Amino acid sequence: MSRVAVVVFPGSNCDAxxxxxxxxxxxxxxxxxxxxxxxxxxxxxxxxxGFSYGDYLRSGAIARFSPIxxxxxxxxxxxxxxxxxxxxxxxxCEAGLLPGGLMRxxxxxxxxxxxxxxxxxxxxPFTSLYRPGEELTFPIxxxxxxxxxxxxxxxxxxxxxxxxxxxxxDNPNGSTNAIAGVCSAGRNVxxxxxxxxxxxxxxxxxxxxxxxxxxxxxxxxxQHADAVRALGNQHSRV
Amino acid sequence: MAAFRVEVRVMPRAALLDPxxxxxxxxLHALGFAEVGTVRVGKHLVLQVTAxxxxxxxxxxxxxxxxxxxxxxxxxxxxxxxxx
Numbered sequence: 001m002s003r004v005a006v007v008v009f010p011g012s013n014c015d016a017x018x019x020x021x022x023x024x025x026x027x028x029x030x031x032x033x034x035x036x037x038x039x040x041x042x043x044x045x046x047x048x049x050g051f052s053y054g055d056y057l058r059s060g061a062i063a064r065f066s067p068i069x070x071x072x073x074x075x076x077x078x079x080x081x082x083x084x085x086x087x088x089x090x091x092x093c094e095a096g097l098l099p100g101g102l103m104r105x106x107x108x109x110x111x112x113x114x115x116x117x118x119x120x121x122x123x124x125p126f127t128s129l130y131r132p133g134e135e136l137t138f139p140i141x142x143x144x145x146x147x148x149x150x151x152x153x154x155x156x157x158x159x160x161x162x163x164x165x166x167x168x169x170d171n172p173n174g175s176t177n178a179i180a181g182v183c184s185a186g187r188n189v190x191x192x193x194x195x196x197x198x199x200x201x202x203x204x205x206x207x208x209x210x211x212x213x214x215x216x217x218x219x220x221x222x223q224h225a226d227a228v229r230a231l232g233n234q235h236s237r238v
Numbered sequence: 239m240a241a242f243r244v245e246v247r248v249m250p251r252a253a254l255l256d257p258x259x260x261x262x263x264x265x266l267h268a269l270g271f272a273e274v275g276t277v278r279v280g281k282h283l284v285l286q287v288t289a290x291x292x293x294x295x296x297x298x299x300x301x302x303x304x305x306x307x308x309x310x311x312x313x314x315x316x317x318x319x320x321x322x
Contacts, residue, residue: 065306
């Protein structure tokens, strides 16, 4: 059972849904308050959606200086898995843990509706249980969801396979290359603008999002099995 | 030490779409202000800063912009300093 820290900022509003989705996937998920400095031995950290600090100045700009973000940054630099959903994605970009930034939707309206996305990379801690190219339905709910990178960086993200999800059918917010989610160069930090935690059980209209949470639990189980094997080999040599 | 009034202007990068500016532009045209070309919308921050001199106030303000007030990926800024 992996340990999943869901960070709660003042203004987070998807924290409970995210915690429930992570627990449903079999993880040991718990809340961490943004003023804490300790992630309590988390295997995975999730920054949930919402409107931290009322989106003042820029979405995520103030939350990225919360005390817990020092621990999140250390965790990311050590190769730990970090997922930012919606406002969490904005915070990770502001913190420099992900490339690019998120700006006002191209057509200004706050958008709250299901969209279609394609899984572009399965080589991340959160997408390993999807098939490359698989098409999914996720809800979006954002006003500042237009993902922006310059042309050179966009080409780099495409070349390195750092685009994890892409909007298909239409590009709801005008994102560069219709990018809906990206990962870091190390692939352990992932940001997604749609809300997979709102699509994890049939009663919510579908379960296309469930495997994001199952992927992180599966990754942990695999790593754990490797550790046990390593320990076993060592033991036999003694 | 002296008091300075620092004005920071933060604008969306010129190369990026500014839908807010476009909406204002369209509204001005609808009101008959046909002479208006492109409109861009940014932020204007006014800070009271204490510093040894004007250059130090400017340097500190630029550092504030780099760290918090502007996002270099999406925005550009300029800083004006005057004695308070």
